[in-house]
Amino acid sequence: MTDSGWTAERMPDMTGETVIVTGANSGLGYEVTRAFARTGATVVMACRRTNHAKTMKGKILTEAPDATLDVRELDLADLSSIRAFADGFESEYDDLRVLCNNAGVMAVPRDETADGFELQFGVNHLGHFALTGLLLDALLETDGKTRVVTQSSGLHENGEMDFDDLQGEREYDKWDAYAQSKLANVLFAYELDRRLGDAGIEDVASVACHPGYASTNLQGRGPRQEGSILRLWMMRIANAVLAQSAERGALPMLYAATAGGITGGEYVGPDGLMNMRGPPSVQSSSDRSYDEVVAERLWDSSEELTGVTYDFRRSKSVSH
Numbered sequence: 033m034t035d036s037g038w039t040a041e042r043m044p045d046m047t048g049e050t051v052i053v054t055g056a057n058s059g060l061g062y063e064v065t066r067a068f069a070r071t072g073a074t075v076v077m078a079c080r081r082t083n084h085a086k087t088m089k090g091k092i093l094t095e096a097p098d099a100t101l102d103v104r105e106l107d108l109a110d111l112s113s114i115r116a117f118a119d120g121f122e123s124e125y126d127d128l129r130v131l132c133n134n135a136g137v138m139a140v141p142r143d144e145t146a147d148g149f150e151l152q153f154g155v156n157h158l159g160h161f162a163l164t165g166l167l168l169d170a171l172l173e174t175d176g177k178t179r180v181v182t183q184s185s186g187l188h189e190n191g192e193m194d195f196d197d198l199q200g201e202r203e204y205d206k207w208d209a210y211a212q213s214k215l216a217n218v219l220f221a222y223e224l225d226r227r228l229g230d231a232g233i234e235d236v237a238s239v240a241c242h243p244g245y246a247s248t249n250l251q252g253r254g255p256r257q258e259g260s261i262l263r264l265w266m267m268r269i270a271n272a273v274l275a276q277s278a279e280r281g282a283l284p285m286l287y288a289a290t291a292g293g294i295t296g297g298e299y300v301g302p303d304g305l306m307n308m309r310g311p312p313s314v315q316s317s318s319d320r321s322y323d324e325v326v327a328e329r330l331w332d333s334s335e336e337l338t339g340v341t342y343d344f345r346r347s348k349s350v351s352h
């Protein structure tokens with residue numbers, strides 16, 4: 033399905049609604065935040081570097097002085113930070129219309145989170161898995177339809193779940209680890225949607241998306257950590273020549289979060305050249321991402337590793 037020429041101008045008025053965006057201080061997350069702010073929504077900017085996030089909040093306020101932006105600390109590489117964020121949110125907010133699982137790292141040298149998870153799998157997938165589980169009540173208790181949108185990547189198509197070495201302890205390739213984490217994002221988004229459906233919950237939809245190729249800080253982080261000036265320059269040139277703007281790259285997430293035709297279990301990305309740029313549309317993801325056996329196995333591993341279990345029965349929206 034292509035909603036040709038869809039732009040953020042077509043987002044609904046969201047005055048009074050609350051949205052959480054992870055990684056809201058940079059790149060796509062910043063543009064997603066900016067667009068939601070213009071709709072009148074309260075945007076919780078869930079960020080690791082809160083000082084930088086406050087600077088970026090100030091930038092948005094210069095163009096949208098009435099925007100309501102709440103910077104809150106969230107380090108997805110630390111389960112205690114994720115729990116503290118979720119507790120703080122639940123104690124101060126009554127509802128959650130959209131959760132945007134956006135933050136991520138790409139192709140970085142092997143490192144570990146505070147809880148000993150490989151960094152890319154830990155931040156990109158496990159952190160968001162835990163966050164969503166801890167915010168499930170907020171989504172379920174909000175009147176009307178709510179959505180969880182999880183940012184993947186076209187590179188998920190190269191991904192395979194290596195359950196014998198999920199954390200890359202025996203063998204680590206930074207690109208394979210990224211692709212695995214981004215496949216995990218899609219598997220998670222679909223499995224969450226199936227589990228919500230199985231529990232009879234119709235008011236919460238889970239959707240995956242990808243931005244195509246957008247010029248952000250993502251591409252420079254790995255080369256900088258490796259001290260590779262050559263790779264940094266190659267990334268900069270590729271960004272200048274091939275990438276679309278971060279503003280355009282934010283559109284699939286905004287579409288997945290707000291467009292009327294989205295029901296859950298879809299994958300949204302740019303519709304143009306090689307799905308790297310262009311207006312958002314609903315697309316197919318890789319064959320592996322539809323494997324329900326793999327998705328269930330990933331779910332079980334994620335619950336075990338994070339200690340966060342999803343209890344769908346608590347919902348007042350359950351219809352059976």
Ligand SMILES: NC(=O)c1ccc[n+]([C@@H]2O[C@H](COP(=O)([O-])OP(=O)(O)OC[C@H]3O[C@@H](n4cnc5c(N)ncnc54)[C@H](OP(=O)(O)O)[C@@H]3O)[C@@H](O)[C@H]2O)c1
Pocket residue numbers: 054055056057058059060061078079080081106107108109110134135136137138155156183184185186242243244245246247248249250251281
């Ligand atoms: N740009 C693209 O072409 C592209 C393509 C495919 C997929 N994506 C996906 O899009 C998402 C956003 O990336 P981007 O391109 O906007 O890159 P970006 O500009 O580097 O932004 C990434 C964001 O994630 C945050 N983050 C990283 N580690 C975190 C942690 N431990 N806890 C909390 N936040 C953390 C970063 O915070 P700091 O600023 O503190 O580092 C930053 O806000 C990622 O999931 C990425 O995989 C991007």
